[in-house]
Amino acid sequence: MGEQREEEWGFSTRAIRTGHRRTPEGEHSEPIFPTSSFVFSSAAEAAARFSGAEPGNIYARFTNPTVRCFEERLAALEGGERCVATASGMSAILATCMGLLQAGDHILSSRSIFGSTTILFNKYLSRFGIATGFVDLTDLAAWEAAIRPETKLLFLETPSNPLTEVADIAGLSELAHAHGCLLVVDNCFCTPALQRPLGLGADIVIHSATKYLDGQGRSIGGAVVGSHELVGEEVFGVLRTAGPTLSPFNAWIFLKGLETLDLRMQAHSRNAQRLAEWLEGRSQVERVYFPGLPSHPQHALAMQQQQAPGGIVAFDVKGGQPAAWSLIDATRILSITANLGDTKTTITHPASTTHGRLTPEERRSSGIGNGLVRIAVGLEAVEDIQADLERGLDSL
Ligand SMILES: *Cc1c(COP(=O)(O)O)cnc(C)c1O
Numbered sequence: 001m002g003e004q005r006e007e008e009w010g011f012s013t014r015a016i017r018t019g020h021r022r023t024p025e026g027e028h029s030e031p032i033f034p035t036s037s038f039v040f041s042s043a044a045e046a047a048a049r050f051s052g053a054e055p056g057n058i059y060a061r062f063t064n065p066t067v068r069c070f071e072e073r074l075a076a077l078e079g080g081e082r083c084v085a086t087a088s089g090m091s092a093i094l095a096t097c098m099g100l101l102q103a104g105d106h107i108l109s110s111r112s113i114f115g116s117t118t119i120l121f122n123k124y125l126s127r128f129g130i131a132t133g134f135v136d137l138t139d140l141a142a143w144e145a146a147i148r149p150e151t152k153l154l155f156l157e158t159p160s161n162p163l164t165e166v167a168d169i170a171g172l173s174e175l176a177h178a179h180g181c182l183l184v185v186d187n188c189f190c191t192p193a194l195q196r197p198l199g200l201g202a203d204i205v206i207h208s209a210t211k212y213l214d215g216q217g218r219s220i221g222g223a224v225v226g227s228h229e230l231v232g233e234e235v236f237g238v239l240r241t242a243g244p245t246l247s248p249f250n251a252w253i254f255l256k257g258l259e260t261l262d263l264r265m266q267a268h269s270r271n272a273q274r275l276a277e278w279l280e281g282r283s284q285v286e287r288v289y290f291p292g293l294p295s296h297p298q299h300a301l302a303m304q305q306q307q308a309p310g311g312i313v314a315f316d317v318k319g320g321q322p323a324a325w326s327l328i329d330a331t332r333i334l335s336i337t338a339n340l341g342d343t344k345t346t347i348t349h350p351a352s353t354t355h356g357r358l359t360p361e362e363r364r365s366s367g368i369g370n371g372l373v374r375i376a377v378g379l380e381a382v383e384d385i386q387a388d389l390e391r392g393l394d395s396l
Pocket residue numbers: 088089090091114117157186188189207208209210211220221222
């Protein structure tokens with residue numbers, strides 16, 4: 001039998017083994033390299049490394065072996081040529097914009113994106129001459145109509161937070177390329193275990209590793225995945241110069257997270273599916289938002305584009321904010337926190353937390369009602385999560 005090449009490995013094999021070059025110590029688990037700089041065997045070698053004539057480590061703001069292991073593994077999982085790891089999800093987005101845009105350029109973004117991303121675009125990038133327009137995630141015609149000659153980049157998350165709307169990634173990448181734009185997808189909610197945007201035509205994938213890649217709520221980090229040219233040259237250039245690099249300790253945590261990513265994402269999705277179906281039958285619930293339900297407007301697209309629906313479920317309770325707060329406060333197991341992608345189920349009231357800074361009109365137009373509750377379904381026994389939510393619903 002011929003030797004099986006790494007490119008032919010299955011997803012879980014890559015998630016567990018890609019990137020580790022074992023040292024002469026013979027360690028089984030990936031080593032952490034807590035070193036800020038690296039030494040050279042001679043002055044000539046130092047000169048060759050600095051000039052770029054010879055590859056190798058110089059300084060940990062540029063490269064670090066533990067961080068590189070995480071980068072190679074995530075690139076292999078997303079199907080990208082190159083990954084650069086960052087100190088947070090937000091710095092991944094910032095470094096991407098700094099690397100690929102300049103004053104006068106225009107970003108066209110989905111309206112339903114992470115709150116800090118909206119602030120980064122509107123408050124900070126605008127100061128440097130980069131304008132941003134916003135459109136409805138699922139309305140392909142609206143995207144097309146809003147593209148300007150200066151538009152360089154289309155930006156989206158799918159499924160969206162908290163309403164789990166699903167974008168047509170293949171359709172949007174065709175549109176982007178027809179207009180000479182790049183498509184950037186924040187793949188935080190699905191991770192490569194459930195969705196691989198590069199395979200659907202996207203140019204760049206962004207991650208907040210803080211969420212499902214870690215999966216246990218332990219540390220902050222991010223990543224950008226794409227081609228050698230865009231990510232290996234432009235985005236990496238910003239990283240090594242401006243410095244929001246990932247620490248080797250956090251890279252190690254994310255490496256351990258990736259090993260179980262596929263199992264966890266399937267389990268999050270399974271628990272979420274069961275809860276969403278149960279919630280849909282409850283009299284106190286007006287509407288459930290979950291891509292795995294046939295009642296979801298983009299159910300067919302989601303099932304074709306994603307391996308599984310993911311772990312985010314939102315629902316409207318009858319009675320507005322007082323009812324939503326009463327439900328949340330009656331739970332005993334669920335954590336009241338806006339974080340997601342954890343083994344622990346979290347529950348939040350978007351209108352007064354993550355989306356509290358929007359005006360009531362903006363919230364209405366984004367479909368975020370006062371009775372909306374979001375749960376990021378964790379990996380506890382699903383019967384216990386359900387009983388906890390039932391306690392909440394019974395309080396109404
Ligand atoms: C959390 C999050 C981010 C930001 O990531 P940090 O690691 O908190 O900086 C970006 N996008 C999405 C979709 C997120 O959920």
